[in-house]
Amino acid sequence: MILVAQVSDTHFDLGTRNVERAQRVMAYLADLRRRPDVIVVTGDITDSGKPEQYAEARSALQADLPVLAIPGNHDERAAFREVLLGAPPLTDPVNHAHRVGSLTLILLDSSVPGQSGGRLTEETYDWLHATLAETPADDAVLLALHHPPVFLHSPIVDSIALAGPERLAAVIAGDERIIGTLAGHAHTAAVATFAGRPLLMGPSTASVLGGEWELAPPERVMDYAPDPAIALHVVDDQHRLITHFRTVPMGGWIGTPF
Numbered sequence: 001m002i003l004v005a006q007v008s009d010t011h012f013d014l015g016t017r018n019v020e021r022a023q024r025v026m027a028y029l030a031d032l033r034r035r036p037d038v039i040v041v042t043g044d045i046t047d048s049g050k051p052e053q054y055a056e057a058r059s060a061l062q063a064d065l066p067v068l069a070i071p072g073n074h075d076e077r078a079a080f081r082e083v084l085l086g087a088p089p090l091t092d093p094v095n096h097a098h099r100v101g102s103l104t105l106i107l108l109d110s111s112v113p114g115q116s117g118g119r120l121t122e123e124t125y126d127w128l129h130a131t132l133a134e135t136p137a138d139d140a141v142l143l144a145l146h147h148p149p150v151f152l153h154s155p156i157v158d159s160i161a162l163a164g165p166e167r168l169a170a171v172i173a174g175d176e177r178i179i180g181t182l183a184g185h186a187h188t189a190a191v192a193t194f195a196g197r198p199l200l201m202g203p204s205t206a207s208v209l210g211g212e213w214e215l216a217p218p219e220r221v222m223d224y225a226p227d228p229a230i231a232l233h234v235v236d237d238q239h240r241l242i243t244h245f246r247t248v249p250m251g252g253w254i255g256t257p258f
């Protein structure tokens, strides 16, 4: 099997709280009996895109396994590239592909500079098609992006979701290798389908955002009480996708004989 850990919406903001929560999550992943093959960070790495916040992220998200990050609406591509990736501070989309075993992960930058809502650019679609064309025919493919391409009945998130999701849906529907899509942005663990495949929203390590049964606009309520949470995606030998969500207690574990 292949194990993909998803960390999301860390919102590094130069305060100690979000750093400690991300460090706790990374320590949890490092201590697993079967460690992940890769860690995917689905956007909003920082709270406001400052270089110093990316320096916090670079330090807190360090691991001796691949860590792949894409921007969210709170990020800034130039600082993201320069500080987090150690690359020239260009402002074109930050897209990545990574292959582990027979799984190809394709991470798409859905951020739009200066806006909270998401969109995949023409350039990103060209890159996605080229990457899929180079992907082995018998690989499984997992897509990841920050903005969910469906409404989640989460009032704040739905107002700044992915624009033009039909185009991404057509790509997924036309490629049987794509076993699912991972998203962030929602600040809650959530599950849906999109283009007939699973769509998994990884929770935030920083805070929880309620659904419409909990919030009514213009309320803007983030719940900062819950412990950080992550998603663990298993891709089994039949290329089936199985997802576990896990809360990582800041106070550590209390083990009980089973």
Ligand SMILES: [Fe+2]
Pocket (backbone or CB within 6 Å): 009, 011, 043, 044, 072, 074, 185, 187, 204
């Ligand atoms: Fe976020």
